[in-house]
């Protein structure tokens with residue numbers, strides 16, 4: 001039954017794929033055939049922290065907790081954090097791996113060049129949400145499947161965003177710094193610390209994370225706005241108490257706080273450039289846990305320097321890990337962290353389980369949950385098109 005499904009899906013894919021130029025495409029669409037698969041996982045290394053929590057599965061050492069299971073099925077499982085350049089551990093395995101698992105927290109950048117080299121590659125799995133580290137068009141043209149664990153860490157990110165909003169609104173970081181440095185200067189913090197109540201907060205993107213954030217903001221009695229490709233169902237919209245803004249540029253100048261909650265796509269790359277930032281309220285606070293490249297890096301630096309952006313916080317950078325000289329490390333009024341919001345222990349357990357479930361389905365020739373597909377049968381998920 002599973003085999004029949006796999007074959008018919010391969011034939012469908014062959015017929016519909018824009019890249020259906022021959023047997024490579026057909027072969028890449030086939031679900032796992034019998035025999036051992038080479039699976040490579042790219043995660044961040046935990047070193048001395050690895051043994052501190054048995055549920056710390058999102059790191060190299062924890063390897064998503066699926067090593068024993070994969071090896072008991074006869075598959076080869078290689079895990080590394082060494083992902084950049086032609087001498088990296090990842091590069092060595094590109095020519096013969098079948099599955100690549102990676103995470104947005106320590107992304108393996110899957111370029112067109114790597115895809116061309118990866119002759120056996122069939123499946124790219126993201127342990128988390130956001131697969132922009134993959135050249136999705138090249139993956140589609142090569143007949144690869146790209147899937148992520150949709151929903152796995154949305155609560156983790158929404159909670160983190162709420163924290164970052166409060167950190168910025170209350171001007172928390174300079175106060176913390178004073179304490180660490182042995183200082184005491186209330187005025188140096190209080191002159192620009194506010195209540196969140198009564199402020200206008202707009203989310204750019206109101207999908208899974210955006211909606212959870214709006215839900216969490218409701219008790220703070222803010223004025224809530226959202227912009228998205230899709231208007232929220234009226235009943236839920238009324239429950240959230242958020243107003244739809246069809247036009248992004250009409251919404252943005254109204255906001256005291258802007259939160260970015262959309263994927264990085266061709267349409268959203270560099271969306272916040274110099275001109276758009278210039279139209280924001282002076283002193284606006286921005287929280288971005290979505291993707292670093294949605295912002296023009298230097299435009300953010302300049303606006304933080306001039307005070308046009310009053311505070312910028314987030315955990316996503318371009319590229320990752322952020323180099324030591326990344327300008328966001330040194331700009332004023334930032335409350336940045338490494339990419340951490342979606343990799344709480346709770347989130348790790350959820351995305352590890354989601355990856356295991358998809359691998360199991362891949363081995364059996366079964367479909368994944370529909371919402372997990374980012375590239376399937378030569379087509380990108382709608383928001384990436």
Ligand SMILES: NC(=O)c1ccc[n+]([C@@H]2O[C@H](COP(=O)([O-])OP(=O)(O)OC[C@H]3O[C@@H](n4cnc5c(N)ncnc54)[C@H](O)[C@@H]3O)[C@@H](O)[C@H]2O)c1
Nearest residue numbers: 129130205206207208209228229262263289290341342383
């Ligand atoms: N920092 C982290 O740890 C972390 C974790 C999870 C997700 N993320 C990021 O957050 C993003 C959102 O996650 P989600 O689970 O809410 O995704 P989602 O797919 O549920 O929601 C995304 C929303 O953005 C909207 N959208 C997409 N393109 C748009 C455009 N051009 N204009 C207007 N709206 C647009 C969609 O319609 C959708 O409602 C992810 O794609 C990922 O990049 C970050």
